[in-house]
Amino acid sequence: MDIGAFLLDTVPFARLLGISFDSVGGGAAVARLPDRDDLHNHVGGPHAGALFSLAESASGAAMLSAFGDQLSRAVPLATDARIRYRKLAKGEVTASATLVADPAAVVAELDAGRRPEFEVEVGIRDARDVTVCEMTVSWTLRPNR
Template sequence: MNITDLPFNKLIDIKVSTDPDYLLILDDKKDYTNHLDTVHASALFSLAEATSGHFLMINFPEFDSGLIPVVRQVEVKYKKPANGQVNSTAMLIDNTIDEIKEQLTTRKRVSLKLKIELYDINKINVMSGNFEWFVTILNTST
């Protein structure tokens, strides 16, 4: 599954970035602005949440459609007003991809944390977030 195909992400037009430094983008659209004419906090949060899901999808492809991730907790800090297009990055906190894959293979579930950073068109860090996910895989044996 492509995270940009989820109905809400389609609604707000989140896209996969063509810039290798970023994962996803939210285009510069008037629809995303607030009363200060900067990008609305909820639009930024939506991009960050989609980025965390996208990170999971691209880093754990061997579990294909059997991966069931659920956000458990989020801590967000809005740092600066965002202007124009917003780009996202993601990285694991406290675990490696290999450690998580091993836990998914042996225990069929894992809790993990991701650090999400958002940058506006001027490469200013406008938001940071820690996203905690509970991830399990379907029991595919019959």
């Protein structure tokens, strides 16, 4: 499955923002947000909401790359997100997301009938290769009933 295409098909807002995926696999993903005037805030950088959406999309792709094979029996849901805006971004921004949990342990919890919870860490760098934002997204796999 092309996880980036799947995510953009199922989350039209990410497509509206122009988010694209450079790579997705093995519990990691790299996504980009273009530098567009209509995505800028009052100080000329990407709007905080656009940065949040980029990071959340990258985290979702990383999560799906690890657990996409579980979609027939569980629904992935973001349960919490913490974001830290560090610097004003300039130009195109890139989000790199990495699953923090052991995928086998998450699936074992699901196998045991529990609702596993796990985190994905995301860093966003701008066109100057400066870290402008960091985000942690908590996910769960809610078993189908």
